[in-house]
Amino acid sequence: MSQNIQPQPPAPDSFTAAPAPAPARTGNIGLGIVAAVVAALVAAGAYGGIMNAIDREVGYAAIGVGLLVGLAAGKVGGRNPVLPAVAAVLSLGAVYLGQLVFIALALADYGKVGVGDVLSEVGI
Template sequence: MSQQFQPPAPDSYTAAPAPAPARRGGNVGLGILAAVVAALVAAGAYGGIMNAIDRQVGYAAVGVGLLVGLAAGKVGGRNPALPVVSAILSIGAVYLGQLFFIALALADYAHIGVADVLSDPGIGGLNDIWKESAEAMDYLFLGIGGFVAFGAAKKVSD
C-alpha cells in the first residue's frame, strides 16, 4: 500500500521575506560627521606618532587617509560626494597632524604644555613655522592622505 505524495495546501506556505534594499545613498550627513571625527582623531595620532619617532612616515599618512575614507564610506554609503569630502578632510587631517607635531616639539623644547604653545602664538604661528619648514615630502604626504581617503571611501561604499 503506497501513498502518493500530497502537496500541502497553498495557504500553509509562508511567504519569503523581501530582499534587503540595495545600499544606495546612505546617510551623507552622518558619513561626513564620521569622517570629521575620524580626521580629528587621525590628526592627533599622526602628530603624536611623528613626535614619538621624531620624523614623518608615509605609512602614517596612508593610515590617516584610510581611517577617514573608511569612516565616511561605511557610515555614509554610496554618495559620490563622500570620496571627495574624505580626500579634503584627510588632507586637512595630515596638515593638522603636522601642526600638532610642531606644537609638541615646541612644547618639549620650551618645557611647557602643548596648551601653552597653542594659546601663545596660536595656530597662525604654527602655520608660519610650517610654511617656513615645509619640504616636498610634507606636500607629498598631504597628497598621499587625500588619495588614499578618496579610494577607501569609494571602495568601501561599493
C-alpha cells in the same frame, strides 16, 4: 463553428517575472561627513603623536590617515559619490593638522612648557 479563443498569458515564473525593485539606498551623507570629520580629528592627533614619539615624519602614516577617514565616511555614509571627495579634502586637512600637532609637541618639549601654551600661541 468558429470559436474565438483568446490565448492565456503565461503564468509568471522566475524567468518571466517582473524585475525586483531597486534596493533602498542605505547610508546617510550627513552622518558620513560627521564620521569623516571625527575620524580626521582623531587621526590628526594620532599622526602628530606618532611623529612626536619617533621624532620624524612618516609618510606611510599619512596614507593611513587618509584610509581611516575614507573608511569612516564610506562605512557610515554609504556609496554616495560626494563622500570620496569630502574624505580626500578632510584627509589633507587632517595630515596638515597632524603636522601642526607634531610641531606643537616638539616645541613644548624643547621649551619645557605645556602643549596648551604652545597651541594657544600658535592659534589652534
